Amino acid sequence: MVKFKIINNEIIINKTITKLDQFALDVIDIIKKYTNYVIISGYVSIFFGRARATEDVDMFISEFPYEQFIKMHDEFIENGFEFTIDNPKDLYFEYLLNKTPINIWRKGFPLLRMEIKLAKKQSQKQVLLSPIHIKLDEKEILFADIESQIAYKRYIAKSEKDLEDARHLEIVFEDIDKEKIKYFKRIFEKEL
């Protein structure tokens, strides 16, 4: 028996919200006003039940204008968040546009961070454009395609933790498309 089934690119789920989920939801509430995003990597497995915590929730975003970035930065600060560095201009031009991830966390608690990267590669843009929509109570979270995450973790990242995350997703999801996993594997390998 499997648990999760994606229907029309959507899953509706009722579950207890962890402090990790709440942190992700709080960051997403602000980010989504300014740009497209998609959640990737370990938090995808954790959201769907993997029994582990993490210090980083990873996210790809679309490029968006500096003026908008400043507004987003200010909204985060007003809501009690901190960034990797204090200068928003450097954050945008030296970090984000330069393919260096930026981190956001609740002021005083940098051990739990959202790590944000600009989607630059073809595969990154692809997962950003076709996310699965997770409805959780009144909220929505956009996750990367499950097959893309299995492919990345199994064939590219390959640490013990990544292999375990991939196996968890394979077990709890119905109708995992093996051809799609192979397709993403080929794309990821091309980009290495």
Added chain:
Amino acid sequence: MKTRMDFVEKWAAFVSTHSNEEWSRLQTELIDSQIENAQQVCLTKEQVSYIKQKQ
């Protein structure tokens, strides 16, 4: 001997065969307790940055 992967598979099977309420309640206890423990440490962003570079 049981491997880590055996436990991962066993837990995933539990998630698959129990209600969302049941598995997520157990998972929340695990995740929230780890976050609460981490909150006790009160590291600065410079200390976290240093730890990340060392990893």
